[in-house]
Amino acid sequence: MNMSLNILYEDEHLIVLNKPAGQIVIPGRGTVTQEPLVRQVEQYWAAKAYVVHRLDQETSGVILFARNADTHRDLCIQFERREVRKIYFAVVQGVVANDGTIRKPLRQFGSGRMGIDPKSQPAITNYRVIARLKNCTLLEILPETGRRHQIRVHLYALGHPVLGDPLYGHNRPVGGAARLMLHAYELTFRHPSGQTVTFRAEPGADWRKVISQFDYRN
Numbered sequence: 001m002n003m004s005l006n007i008l009y010e011d012e013h014l015i016v017l018n019k020p021a022g023q024i025v026i027p028g029r030g031t032v033t034q035e036p037l038v039r040q041v042e043q044y045w046a047a048k049a050y051v052v053h054r055l056d057q058e059t060s061g062v063i064l065f066a067r068n069a070d071t072h073r074d075l076c077i078q079f080e081r082r083e084v085r086k087i088y089f090a091v092v093q094g095v096v097a098n099d100g101t102i103r104k105p106l107r108q109f110g111s112g113r114m115g116i117d118p119k120s121q122p123a124i125t126n127y128r129v130i131a132r133l134k135n136c137t138l139l140e141i142l143p144e145t146g147r148r149h150q151i152r153v154h155l156y157a158l159g160h161p162v163l164g165d166p167l168y169g170h171n172r173p174v175g176g177a178a179r180l181m182l183h184a185y186e187l188t189f190r191h192p193s194g195q196t197v198t199f200r201a202e203p204g205a206d207w208r209k210v211i212s213q214f215d216y217r218n
Contacts, residue, residue, distance in 0.1 A: 018201035021060040036151025037082035085188040088141040092160035096137040102154040114149040133214040
């Protein structure tokens with residue numbers, strides 16, 4: 001048993017974890033020596049784990065794996081049809097004035113970075129101001145689509161890159177934050193039993209440490 005897994009829920013169909021920032025989900029390119037999260041789940045189960053969706057390596061929070069092909073197929077269809085409700089928390093550089101929606105198509109460029117391209121796939125990100133901090137803003141993010149790096153690129157395009165982002169923004173990592181301040185807080189989907197379920201993961205100590213560096217405005 002791998003005791004490093006932060007398990008929120010598991011049954012005979014699936015497992016829900018709270019992924020730490022810095023943890024890769026699947027094997028990647030290059031010389032990454034870290035064991036991917038999917039391999040840790042497989043060691044824990046002593047069986048194959050099916051990847052349903054992904055989080056960036058730098059992002060923390062709720063992530064879901066299936067235990068069998070039928071569950072995997074059903075969950076993937078829910079994601080494809082945008083039936084899964086996802087809520088993220090993000091701390092962004094600068095003061096965001098109002099709630100809003102970002103509608104900017106995205107595509108991947110040769111460098112591996114994502115960028116805005118009017119002729120590419122549509123991408124929609126809703127955001128709501130939770131709190132205004134000193135020189136930054138805590139947002140609740142509700143993406144309608146799930147493009148690679150979508151939230152990070154959209155917020156950068158808005159002029160408010162995510163704190164700690166090593167890829168999108170100026171003077172990276174943005175704001176000198178010790179980690180990317182993006183956290184997958186909540187996931188709602190239809191369980192194989194037919195019941196709609198919601199799982200939440202509170203941000204960890206590393207998130208709270210960065211937050212503590214910014215005093216709330218009066």
